[in-house]
Amino acid sequence: xxxxxxxxxxxxxxxxxxxxxxxxxxxxxxxxxxxxxxxxxxxxxxxxxxxxxxxxxxxxxxxxxxxxxxxxxxxxxxxxxxxxxxxxxxxxxxxxxxxxxxxxxxxxxxxxxxxxxxxxxxxxxxxxxxxxxxxxxxxxxxxxxxxxxxxxxxxxxxxxxxxxxxxxxxxxxxxxxxxxxxxxxxxxxxxxxxxxxxxxxxxxxxxxxxxxxxxxxxxxxxxxxxxxxxxxxxxxxxxxxxxxxxxxxxxxxxxxxxxxxxxxxxxxxxxxxxxxxxxxxxxxxxxxxxxxxxxxxxxxxxxxxxxxxxxxxxxxxxxxxxxxxxxxxxxxxxxxxxxxxxxxxxxxxxxxxxxxxxxxxxxxxxxxxxxxxxxxxxxxxxxxxxxxxxxxxx
Amino acid sequence: xxxxxxxxxxxxxxxxxxxxxxxxxxxxxxxxxxxxxxxxxxxxxxxxxxxxxxxxxxxxxxxxxxxxxxxxxxxxxxxxxxxxxxxxxxxxxxxxxxxxxxxxxxxxxxxxxxxxxxxxxxxxxxxxxxxxxxxxxxxxxxxxxxxxxxxxxxxxxxxxxxxxxxxxxxxxxxxxxxxxxxxxxxxxxxxxxxxxxxxxxxxxxxxxxxxxxxxxxxxxxxxxxxxxxxxxxxxxxxxxxxxxxxxxxxxxxxxxxxxxxxxxxxxxxxxxxxxxxxxxxxxxxxxxxxxxxxxxxxxxxxxxxxxxxxxxxxxxxxxxxxxxxxxxxxxxxxxxxxxxxxxxxxxxxxxxxxxxxxxxxxxxxxxxxxxxxxxxxxxxxxxxxxxxxxxxxx
Numbered sequence: 099x100x101x102x103x104x105x106x107x108x109x110x111x112x113x114x115x116x117x118x119x120x121x122x123x124x125x126x127x128x129x130x131x132x133x134x135x136x137x138x139x140x141x142x143x144x145x146x147x148x149x150x151x152x153x154x155x156x157x158x159x160x161x162x163x164x165x166x167x168x169x170x171x172x173x174x175x176x177x178x179x180x181x182x183x184x185x186x187x188x189x190x191x192x193x194x195x196x197x198x199x200x201x202x203x204x205x206x207x208x209x210x211x212x213x214x215x216x217x218x219x220x221x222x223x224x225x226x227x228x229x230x231x232x233x234x235x236x237x238x239x240x241x242x243x244x245x246x247x248x249x250x251x252x253x254x255x256x257x258x259x260x261x262x263x264x265x266x267x268x269x270x271x272x273x274x275x276x277x278x279x280x281x282x283x284x285x286x287x288x289x290x291x292x293x294x295x296x297x298x299x300x301x302x303x304x305x306x307x308x309x310x311x312x313x314x315x316x317x318x319x320x321x322x323x324x325x326x327x328x329x330x331x332x333x334x335x336x337x338x339x340x341x342x343x344x345x346x347x348x349x350x351x352x353x354x355x356x357x358x359x360x361x362x363x364x365x366x367x368x369x370x371x372x373x374x375x376x377x378x379x380x381x382x383x384x385x386x387x388x389x390x391x392x393x394x395x396x397x398x399x400x401x402x403x404x405x406x407x408x409x410x411x412x413x414x415x416x417x418x419x420x421x422x423x424x425x426x427x428x429x430x431x432x433x434x435x436x437x438x439x440x441x442x443x444x445x446x447x448x449x450x451x452x453x454x455x456x457x458x459x460x461x462x463x464x465x466x467x468x469x470x471x472x473x474x475x476x477x478x479x480x481x482x483x484x485x486x487x488x489x490x491x492x
Numbered sequence: 493x494x495x496x497x498x499x500x501x502x503x504x505x506x507x508x509x510x511x512x513x514x515x516x517x518x519x520x521x522x523x524x525x526x527x528x529x530x531x532x533x534x535x536x537x538x539x540x541x542x543x544x545x546x547x548x549x550x551x552x553x554x555x556x557x558x559x560x561x562x563x564x565x566x567x568x569x570x571x572x573x574x575x576x577x578x579x580x581x582x583x584x585x586x587x588x589x590x591x592x593x594x595x596x597x598x599x600x601x602x603x604x605x606x607x608x609x610x611x612x613x614x615x616x617x618x619x620x621x622x623x624x625x626x627x628x629x630x631x632x633x634x635x636x637x638x639x640x641x642x643x644x645x646x647x648x649x650x651x652x653x654x655x656x657x658x659x660x661x662x663x664x665x666x667x668x669x670x671x672x673x674x675x676x677x678x679x680x681x682x683x684x685x686x687x688x689x690x691x692x693x694x695x696x697x698x699x700x701x702x703x704x705x706x707x708x709x710x711x712x713x714x715x716x717x718x719x720x721x722x723x724x725x726x727x728x729x730x731x732x733x734x735x736x737x738x739x740x741x742x743x744x745x746x747x748x749x750x751x752x753x754x755x756x757x758x759x760x761x762x763x764x765x766x767x768x769x770x771x772x773x774x775x776x777x778x779x780x781x782x783x784x785x786x787x788x789x790x791x792x793x794x795x796x797x798x799x800x801x802x803x804x805x806x807x808x809x810x811x812x813x814x815x816x817x818x819x820x821x822x823x824x825x826x827x828x829x830x831x832x833x834x835x836x837x838x839x840x841x842x843x844x845x846x847x848x849x850x851x852x853x854x855x856x857x858x859x860x861x862x863x864x865x866x867x868x869x870x871x872x873x874x875x876x877x878x879x880x881x882x883x884x885x886x
Binding site (some may be wrong): 115144148149150152211214215223224232234235236237238239240241242243244248288299300303306307310311313314315316317321324325328329331332333336337338341342409412413415416435450451453454457460461464465468470471472473474475476479480481482483484486487488489490491492 | 542543544545548590594605609618619628629630631632633635636637638641693697700701704705707708709710711715718719722725726727730731732735736802803806807808809810841844847848851852854855858859860862863864865866867868869870873874875876877878879880882883884885886
């Protein structure tokens with residue numbers, strides 16, 4: 099019989115000063131004997147299973163510890179440093195939840211794509227022959243599918259890029275390089291968590307829309323992604339918390355230094371595009387260059403208002419994270435587009451694949467990256483009434 | 493025992509030329525005797541009940557008609573004009589589904605607001621006293637609530653404005669005025685249906701987010717709105733279909749005449765704001781005036797590309813509808829803000845209510861109306877790759 103381990107953050111009495119009053123404990127279902135065998139039942143009880151909107155494979159329970167005399171727990175790390183211990187887990191979990199968003203979005207896209215290829219309805223625009231076509235031929239269905247494909251590729255690339263920085267943070271021989279990688283991981287973690295999971299919701303919703311009425315039927319499967327995805331912007335720190343983390347701890351604490359270093363890296367990368375005879379690369383580079391400028395302007399606004407108008411910064415954190423992530427996602431797609439353009443010169447056998455990468459990046463540059471221009475004004479001016487309206491006036 | 497009436501659109505054989513081949517039939521569960529009493533059972537059978545994502549109060553069934561000898565149906569309207577008959581129902585239904593969106597959004601907002609007032613978590617930003625506060629004090633929760641409140645008020649007002657035009661269309665003595673009202677109803681119907689229901693989804697999703705983890709638990713109730721709302725952008729014509737209706741039938745068919753007349757009405761209304769000593773009205777008027785210009789520019793682009801690039805128009809229809817609706821919603825809030833400003837001069841007892849209207853409209857002008865600037869570029873340039881990418885490259 100397997101044992102079950104609970105990780106419990108609990109208040110601790112009688113600790114010395116300078117602690118957070120918490121301890122992180124391992125509380126097993128069965129105590130463990132000295133020889134490693136299972137011992138007696140611990141005072142741990144699941145009193146109910148929650149009825150959740152989604153992720154039904156994961157039974158969330160209301161737990162009761164120690165109601166019948168006391169439960170035994172084993173302290174993890176130091177007493178009074180429980181919150182710090184938990185954040186070690188939490189930071190890993192944030193990247194993982196971001197990847198969960200990418201995975202859900204990918205499944206949702208694949209299912210919608212298969213349906214759009216299969217389902218025959220309507221006629222090709224302007225065709226009077228009466229020939230019915232698959233719905234993938236309809237412009238708006240294509241727009242939805244391309245949005246799903248592009249944002250999923252961008253958010254996956256951003257998560258992998260963050261992963262590569264975790265590797266460098268751990269393995270760089272040069273401590274200065276390792277430290278720079280760590281700063282980049284810190285900056286990217288809230289983007290990966292919040293952006294990937296917001297996109298997972300949007301993608302799962304589009305996935306239902308592509309299915310039409312069939313998407314509303316549970317047996318089709320599209321609805322499950324929509325239900326499952328809804329927890330992602332909430333757990334391991336809501337996306338509002340991620341946005342505050344980005345603004346207050348990752349951008350403002352070093353006065354924008356790491357944010358600017360990332361902007362500089364993106365600008366430097368775009369120099370590779372100069373002189374390449376590609377209309378796609380030209381469009382992508384121009385759109386991204388303009389977007390980096392917009393991000394820089396917004397970041398500077400956040401920095402100059404950091405002290406005088408903290409409430410405004412907090413009220414603008416979510417759209418600011420969206421701007422930052424969208425530009426970072428555009429950078430990821432630009433890197434893929436550049437690699438695809440170079441690969442096309444030598445690998446003609448895979449031209450369809452590489453050309454798809456170029457089109458995906460161009461679609462993002464033309465259709466999705468401009469969203470940030472609809473968010474800059476809100477960030478810099480949309481916060482006034484948020485704090486002005488009284489609680490009673492809502 | 494009550495009878496149950498089915499409305500069935502069915503193919504009809506042997507009709508003369510110039511028809512749509514369809515008839516709309518009333519198919520009752522029980523036949524009706526000459527004296528009005530219930531007769532024998534009709535050959536109508538529900539063979540299964542669908543397992544849907546939401547609206548569980550409405551049991552959608554797979555129906556079988558006439559498998560055991562033949563079902564009796566009663567023709568509604570003329571044979572071979574079934575599609576036209578159905579659209580009479582459909583046009584009414586579109587406004588009604590829009591209102592369903594408004595209602596769901598309102599319920600979702602009220603529940604989230606009650607929770608935000610009740611739920612105590614965290615501290616007021618910058619307050620070191622250790623006093624815990626309700627989450628309505630947190631800037632990002634306020635931003636979410638104000639977004640929910642503002643968009644719900646705007647979409648409700650737009651639906652009521654469309655309703656007032658239906659009244660005028662039916663009751664105006666002057667036929668020219670009745671015709672203008674009818675043209676306005678035609679223009680507004682896809683906006684009310686699609687925008688209200690897209691906003692219902694967004695609002696229900698924010699409603700869960702305000703609840704945090706509790707929102708994911710079905711017993712809380714927030715999740716039901718999110719599930720129920722998901723059908724609204726699909727039924728009675730998907731929002732993609734509404735967008736095509738707006739572009740091809742409502743804007744392009746009269747070469748933009750009615751769209752321009754609506755733009756002119758909005759601009760004319762803003763003249764009332766001149767000379768009013770109100771910072772709020774100034775901000776609202778400037779934002780709306782700029783937005784009307786952006787809408788006009790986008791409409792002109794649609795008109796000039798109508799013939800040469802139909803696919804681009806179709807691929808841009810959804811974001812174009814969003815731009816159009818957002819500007820129309822801003823106009824509705826501006827009208828309410830103006831009325832509130834005037835009422836404040838004489839009705840001091842309700843000052844809180846009127847000031848809330850001014851803040852709501854200003855929030856929309858500063859934080860939500862600018863979204864259209866993130867959609868103009870996509871409308872006018874985001875469609876290229878949508879048709880260029882091959883079906884296999886998805």
